[in-house]
Amino acid sequence: xxxxxxxxxxxEEMVGxxxxxxxxxxxxxxxxxxxxxxxxxxxDVLVLPMTPDEYFLGYVTGLLGIDRTAIExxxxxxxxxxxxxxxxxxxxxxxxxxxxxxxxxxSDICEVFPFHFDSTVAALSRKLGLDRVTPGFAFLEKGGxxxxxxxxxxxxxxxxxxxxxPPAKVCSVKEQAEEFLWEELLSRGRPAIVKRDFHVAxxxxxxxxxxxxxxxxxALRTVVAADREALNAYxxxxxxxxxxxxxxxxxxxxxxxxxxxxxxxxSLGEEGIELAGHGAMRMEPVLNGHIWPAPTAELPGFDDFxxxxxxxxxxxxxxxxxxxxxxxxxxTTDRGILINEFNCRVxxxxxxxxIGERIVGGILGAERVIVEQRRCTFPPITAAVKALTEAGxxxxxxxxxxxxxxxxxxxxxxxxxxxxxxxxxxxHAERLEAxxxxxxxxxxx
Numbered sequence: 001x002x003x004x005x006x007x008x009x010x011x012e013e014m015v016g017x018x019x020x021x022x023x024x025x026x027x028x029x030x031x032x033x034x035x036x037x038x039x040x041x042x043x044d045v046l047v048l049p050m051t052p053d054e055y056f057l058g059y060v061t062g063l064l065g066i067d068r069t070a071i072e073x074x075x076x077x078x079x080x081x082x083x084x085x086x087x088x089x090x091x092x093x094x095x096x097x098x099x100x101x102x103x104x105x106x107s108d109i110c111e112v113f114p115f116h117f118d119s120t121v122a123a124l125s126r127k128l129g130l131d132r133v134t135p136g137f138a139f140l141e142k143g144g145x146x147x148x149x150x151x152x153x154x155x156x157x158x159x160x161x162x163x164x165x166p167p168a169k170v171c172s173v174k175e176q177a178e179e180f181l182w183e184e185l186l187s188r189g190r191p192a193i194v195k196r197d198f199h200v201a202x203x204x205x206x207x208x209x210x211x212x213x214x215x216x217x218x219a220l221r222t223v224v225a226a227d228r229e230a231l232n233a234y235x236x237x238x239x240x241x242x243x244x245x246x247x248x249x250x251x252x253x254x255x256x257x258x259x260x261x262x263x264x265x266x267s268l269g270e271e272g273i274e275l276a277g278h279g280a281m282r283m284e285p286v287l288n289g290h291i292w293p294a295p296t297a298e299l300p301g302f303d304d305f306x307x308x309x310x311x312x313x314x315x316x317x318x319x320x321x322x323x324x325x326x327x328x329x330x331x332t333t334d335r336g337i338l339i340n341e342f343n344c345r346v347x348x349x350x351x352x353x354x355i356g357e358r359i360v361g362g363i364l365g366a367e368r369v370i371v372e373q374r375r376c377t378f379p380p381i382t383a384a385v386k387a388l389t390e391a392g393x394x395x396x397x398x399x400x401x402x403x404x405x406x407x408x409x410x411x412x413x414x415x416x417x418x419x420x421x422x423x424x425x426x427x428h429a430e431r432l433e434a435x436x437x438x439x440x441x442x443x444x445x
Contacts, residue, residue, distance in 0.1 A: 011116050045074065117140045161312050185254055186209075218286060293369065355420060368422055
């Protein structure tokens with residue numbers, strides 16, 4: 001069954017005002033959008049914000065064992081936010097829509113698979129007549145995608161389903177946030193993390209600590225507020241940014257320093273809820289990669305975490321959402337696991353699960369581990385693949401181990417590339433990563 005893949009990695013409904021994203025970051029996520037090519041199957045249509053490298057597409061389809069000529073790639077004209085973001089003006093452009101409609105009809109598309117099923121993708125799906133074949137479309141068309149992208153909504157559903165979360169408060173006004181921050185957290189020596197209601201990958205988060213030296217894992221920075229006056233000054237400066245000019249609530253949580261970020265991914269279909277897998281997040285200090293499966297899976301409380309995550313997904317399923325759900329959590333220093341967020345959309349893990357299922361095969365953990373790293377500097381993709389092959393590091397179907405370049409580095413200054421290492425175990429993955437680092441250290445841009 002052919003599908004229309006829309007790699008809208010950042011949308012108006014994910015981050016609020018797209019103008020808060022720097023031009024460099026927009027280019028980065030536009031390049032990052034190519035990772036959804038790992039979800040391709042014969043007959044699919046792939047909508048990307050930027051024209052992909054043709055060699056990279058051949059590399060991906062070759063590893064997936066599908067026909068590159070059976071794949072159609074469409075890129076709309078650049079929009080008001082540049083060419084790195086698939087913004088509404090680009091996706092609803094009449095010329096682009098005309099080409100997409102002709103391609104969809106010719107390809108017999110029967111499924112819509114966007115990164116984020118926002119109102120723009122919903123409108124596009126209805127115009128193309130794909131609403132009838134999209135599970136959960138009525139919920140998505142009525143703004144369900146935006147509703148479930150909200151951190152405030154997460155806390156409401158977490159409270160209703162009784163899952164274990166960090167002490168937190170959803171604050172609609174600055175005074176409410178100040179009181180909770182000071183009275184419940186900072187004055188008791190507890191650091192806090194404040195979160196924009198809409199953002200991704202930790203880029204909308206900041207840590208506030210009563211003492212210096214707290215690392216901002218999963219946030220942009222740490223701010224020290226040793227007294228209430230310093231806290232007031234911080235909120236006066238940052239409240240408009242945090243609240244999107246008072247249009248959205250702000251989530252305030254107890255921040256657990258030195259915790260390990262975890263995630264579990266589920267697929268919600270008409271038939272029910274299925275676990276896709278689980279992993280640990282690599283934070284530098286915001287999300288910059290994953291390790292699958294989670295190295296903490298043998299902990300006594302891990303099965304309970306998965307059960308609580310499934311219960312939370314049950315509430316999401318009950319309201320009509322169908323698609324991917326990623327549940328994020330932290331393993332605290334006392335070995336407790338607390339759920340602190342969910343994302344009801346395709347995630348930064350989804351492509352790796354597809355790689356694991358369709359290329360690697362077997363059971364992750366029992367047979368293989370996958371380690372991902374982002375923000376890497378590679379040579380041009382042709383030279384990078386050649387270097388991997390000559391060094392004996394390229395992924396080998398026979399051994400089911402090696403390196404896959406999941407996103408090419410298309411930045412002149414470097415730092416836009418991503419890779420996945422497939423290894424027999426964690427120690428093997430560490431050796432492969434070290435060899436890869438040495439290889440590309442001698443092969444500059």
